[in-house]
Amino acid sequence: MASTEIATRPPETGDSRAQNGLLALLRNAWRSLTSMRTALILLFLLAVAALPGALLPQRSLNQRLVDQYFTDYPAIAPVLDRLGFFDVFAAPWFAAIYLLLMVSLVGCVLPRTFEHAKNLRAAPVVTPRNFARLPHHATATLDVGPDEAAERIRGRLRRWRRLETEAGSSRTISAEKGYLREAGNLLFHLSLIGLLVGFGAGKLYGYGGQVIVLADGGQFCNTGILGYDSFQAGLRVDGTDLTPFCLRVDDFEATYLPDGQPESYRAAIGYQTTDDLNAGRVDQWRPYPLAVNSPLRLDGSRVYLINHGYAPRFTVTFPNGQKRTGEVQWQPVDATTYLSQGATKFEPPGITDEQKRRTSQLAITGLLAPTSSGGKVVTSVYPALRDPEVAVDVLRGDLGLDDGRGQSIFQVDQSKIDSGQLVRVARANLVPGQSITLDDGTIITFDDVRQWIALQISHDPGQDVVLVFAVLMLVGLGLSLSIRRRRFWARLTPTEDGTRTVVEIGGLARTDRAGYGEEFDRLRAHLLNISDTDGSDVDGPITAAKDG
Amino acid sequence: MLTELALYSDRLFMGAVGVFVFAMVLHGAEYAVHRSAKAVLVGAGGPALDEHESHPEGTPVRSRSERLGRMGVALVVLGAVLLAASIVTRGLAAQRWPLGNMYEFTSAICLAAVVAWLVVLRRSPASRPVGLFVLLPVIILLFLGGTVLYAPAAPVMPALQSYWLVVHVTAVTIASGLLMVPGVASLLFLLRRSGRLTGVADRLPSADVLDRLAYRLTIIAFPLYTFAIIAGAIWAEAAWGRFWGWDPKETVAFVAWVIYAAYLHARATAGWRSGPAAWVNVAGFAAVIFNLFFINMVVAGLHSYAGLG
Numbered sequence: 109m110a111s112t113e114i115a116t117r118p119p120e121t122g123d124s125r126a127q128n129g130l131l132a133l134l135r136n137a138w139r140s141l142t143s144m145r146t147a148l149i150l151l152f153l154l155a156v157a158a159l160p161g162a163l164l165p166q167r168s169l170n171q172r173l174v175d176q177y178f179t180d181y182p183a184i185a186p187v188l189d190r191l192g193f194f195d196v197f198a199a200p201w202f203a204a205i206y207l208l209l210m211v212s213l214v215g216c217v218l219p220r221t222f223e224h225a226k227n228l229r230a231a232p233v234v235t236p237r238n239f240a241r242l243p244h245h246a247t248a249t250l251d252v253g254p255d256e257a258a259e260r261i262r263g264r265l266r267r268w269r270r271l272e273t274e275a276g277s278s279r280t281i282s283a284e285k286g287y288l289r290e291a292g293n294l295l296f297h298l299s300l301i302g303l304l305v306g307f308g309a310g311k312l313y314g315y316g317g318q319v320i321v322l323a324d325g326g327q328f329c330n331t332g333i334l335g336y337d338s339f340q341a342g343l344r345v346d347g348t349d350l351t352p353f354c355l356r357v358d359d360f361e362a363t364y365l366p367d368g369q370p371e372s373y374r375a376a377i378g379y380q381t382t383d384d385l386n387a388g389r390v391d392q393w394r395p396y397p398l399a400v401n402s403p404l405r406l407d408g409s410r411v412y413l414i415n416h417g418y419a420p421r422f423t424v425t426f427p428n429g430q431k432r433t434g435e436v437q438w439q440p441v442d443a444t445t446y447l448s449q450g451a452t453k454f455e456p457p458g459i460t461d462e463q464k465r466r467t468s469q470l471a472i473t474g475l476l477a478p479t480s481s482g483g484k485v486v487t488s489v490y491p492a493l494r495d496p497e498v499a500v501d502v503l504r505g506d507l508g509l510d511d512g513r514g515q516s517i518f519q520v521d522q523s524k525i526d527s528g529q530l531v532r533v534a535r536a537n538l539v540p541g542q543s544i545t546l547d548d549g550t551i552i553t554f555d556d557v558r559q560w561i562a563l564q565i566s567h568d569p570g571q572d573v574v575l576v577f578a579v580l581m582l583v584g585l586g587l588s589l590s591i592r593r594r595r596f597w598a599r600l601t602p603t604e605d606g607t608r609t610v611v612e613i614g615g616l617a618r619t620d621r622a623g624y625g626e627e628f629d630r631l632r633a634h635l636l637n638i639s640d641t642d643g644s645d646v647d648g649p650i651t652a653a654k655d656g
Numbered sequence: 657m658l659t660e661l662a663l664y665s666d667r668l669f670m671g672a673v674g675v676f677v678f679a680m681v682l683h684g685a686e687y688a689v690h691r692s693a694k695a696v697l698v699g700a701g702g703p704a705l706d707e708h709e710s711h712p713e714g715t716p717v718r719s720r721s722e723r724l725g726r727m728g729v730a731l732v733v734l735g736a737v738l739l740a741a742s743i744v745t746r747g748l749a750a751q752r753w754p755l756g757n758m759y760e761f762t763s764a765i766c767l768a769a770v771v772a773w774l775v776v777l778r779r780s781p782a783s784r785p786v787g788l789f790v791l792l793p794v795i796i797l798l799f800l801g802g803t804v805l806y807a808p809a810a811p812v813m814p815a816l817q818s819y820w821l822v823v824h825v826t827a828v829t830i831a832s833g834l835l836m837v838p839g840v841a842s843l844l845f846l847l848r849r850s851g852r853l854t855g856v857a858d859r860l861p862s863a864d865v866l867d868r869l870a871y872r873l874t875i876i877a878f879p880l881y882t883f884a885i886i887a888g889a890i891w892a893e894a895a896w897g898r899f900w901g902w903d904p905k906e907t908v909a910f911v912a913w914v915i916y917a918a919y920l921h922a923r924a925t926a927g928w929r930s931g932p933a934a935w936v937n938v939a940g941f942a943a944v945i946f947n948l949f950f951i952n953m954v955v956a957g958l959h960s961y962a963g964l965g
Binding site: 144145147148151152154155158159161162163166168169196197307316365367369370371372373399400401402403410412414564566568571574575578579581582585586589590 | 810811813814815817818820875876878879882883886889890891893894895896897898899900901902903904905907908910911914915917918920921922924925928943951
């Protein structure tokens with residue numbers, strides 16, 4: 109709004125020259141910012157600026173690929189990184205472009221909105237004197253009086269905005285149609301702003317997280333960030349205010365084609381809503397069949413099934429007869445065969461001496477094949493759990509669990525192996541039920557394999573807003589591209605005896621859209637009872653050339 | 657039964673490619689005959705369609721060019737029918753909507769382009785010489801589709817089992833196919849204006865007609881493309897947990913959308929209306945093609961199912 113103020117304020121007299129200069133500068137800057145040419149340049153910049161987001165690895169999508177890029181191109185990667193090329197859509201220069209574009213859009217569209225509102229109330233433009241100058245025009249003498257001729261034109265132009273004027277013996281009708289074109293155009297552009305606002309709201313107040321849950325009764329509750337394996341918080345989300353709900357995964361079933369291509373994933377889950385939890389109904393679970401493309405939608409949160417995998421179960425019988433069972437998810441390393449790798453870690457029970465404990469921790473690491481190839485080198489030939497086998501190393505020593513550093517649940521700390529604090533004590537291929545005995549009498553049994561699923565929980569308060577504005581945008585776009593703004597004029601002059609009327613008609617398309625010619629031809633055929641060409645060429649190139 | 661259907665589908669596809677190649681040869685011959693005739697028979701009588709070749713001296717050579725062109729168009733229609741039949745039998749063989757991998761996608765885009773072209777031709781028969789240049793990208797794409805991108809008829813992975821596949825991918829396919837014709841028309845417009853290759857360019861419709869052809873198809877295809885992106889966002893929300901995540905495919909779709917938006921703005925900006933706008937249109941189609949092939953085949957992302965490993 110400041111714009112119009114600046115633009116319409118009368119030049120201040122007696123003020124300092126510097127202030128005038130500043131005003132002029134502001135005014136010129138604003139004018140050029142809101143010009144179509146600037147919008148065009150900003151659109152190009154936006155397209156060019158978005159491209160590296162597709163061509164370079166992005167942190168938001170895949171950190172591993174970014175790291176790989178740093179390894180492959182050590183010289184240029186840090187430079188690109190400093191310029192924000194690995195986070196293009198969070199980069200300040202990207203934001204600058206689209207914000208400038210939005211400002212330019214507002215500056216262009218708001219005045220046009222007022223102008224259009226004014227236009228809607230204004231009468232159609234008066235009839236031009238010389239019809240022959242119009243791109244479409246025709247003349248004929250009708251065998252009816254001027255009143256009947258006017259009535260015929262009025263009847264044909266029923267849905268047009270019309271204005272009739274008398275001038276001497278003749279009368280003119282000017283008409284205009286297609287106001288919805290500009291309305292659609294404005295709707296489209298204003299919806300873009302709404303879309304951006306909704307998008308921004310999602311980035312501020314939305315969050316998403318991933319969590320792996322064992323598929324035989326494993327539970328997850330959305331009560332805090334700590335429950336997640338990874339979490340992406342919106343800028344205004346600190347994780348203290350999540351909508352609480354709980355999930356329990358009862359079963360998971362995957363089916364595959366004979367060639368190993370997955371056919372369906374289905375998880376039977378139960379859930380408890382916020383209301384259930386508040387009311388204390390903690391024993392009841394509402395069932396839901398969770399599948400890909402069929403998320404669970406709960407009070408503004410959504411739960412997705414995004415991956416699955418296997419968790420081998422091992423039982424360790426220590427020399428003193430105590431047993432420990434470990435069941436930890438292993439990570440699929442081959443997306444087709446679901447060959448998985450991981451590390452299941454054990455603390456020896458009943459050892460209080462810190463030093464001794466740190467030499468007798470156990471880890472079982474290696475590969476799990478859901479359908480084993482058999483033979484000495486185990487690999488997987490099919491993703492379903494048909495014929496599982498593990499190929500594992502048993503490591504003993506200090507796992508580094510007390511170092512205070514977080515470590516991957518899928519791996520052991522390689523530095524402990526390198527330093528000799530963690531030593532391999534056995535290597536074996538096991539099928540369920542088989543066991544190995546270590547040198548100290550510890551027995552490790554591979555019991556069986558369980559399944560896990562990875563869930564994505566998403567919360568985006570802006571997405572409904574975005575959808576509404578996206579639909580409005582589409583409606584506006586459709587209107588503005590399909591409707592033609594066009595004008596039509598007629599002058600009716602009675603012949604001397606008053607029984608016949610000379611009717612001149614003319615038409616002009618106000619928009620850059622050829623094709624008024626056809627409609628004008630129909631009008632002419634109907635109004636003047638003639639159908640041959642008479643100065644008005646079908647689909648005339650003149651229409652495309654200069655109006656709009 | 658289903659494998660037989662799949663086999664028929666493949667044969668129909670090959671048949672369509674063969675017919676399109678033959679149609680292109682005829683369109684090419686149309687140019688050649690016209691050019692060789694021009695020197696001899698400038699201003700020869702109007703085309704006489706039923707004339708026989710039994711009296712070679714009297715036959716206006718222009719009519720032979722005309723006949724070749726018409727035969728070419730007839731073959732394009734035949735090719736479109738074969739390609740449509742190939743797509744339908746593919747869907748029956750796989751027992752799903754036949755837009756599940758890059759091969760099927762490419763095939764359908766080409767069908768959309770050819771059908772759009774035939775509709776244009778029906779409304780303005782004078783633009784027939786453009787046909788040669790519409791067929792060129794179609795044949796290249798079909799060839800790539802039938803060789804590099806080919807995947808046997810099979811069910812699709814769980815992420816693609818959704819009715820949004822029908823909505824989103826069909827809309828993208830039709831929009832991409834429709835945008836191919838304006839891309840070609842804008843290139844020819846630029847060629848016509850540049851004054852080069854006059855032997856070919858003189859046969860083309862006037863620059864004005866080409867420009868209008870490009871604009872008219874673009875303003876039909878652009879809202880459809882917008883709809884396709886919105887439908888894709890709705891599907892992404894249901895399948896991946898977010899409606900927009902700047903996945904490479906999404907990013908380039910956004911880039912292409914912005915370029916077409918720039919085209920529409922350029923059409924309304926003084927000094928940009930004709931030449932520069934045509935370049936923008938060509939850039940837009942380049943972005944669409946880039947998104948279709950490069951992103952799926954080279955850059956990894958959520959959209960790289962495609963049956964290419």
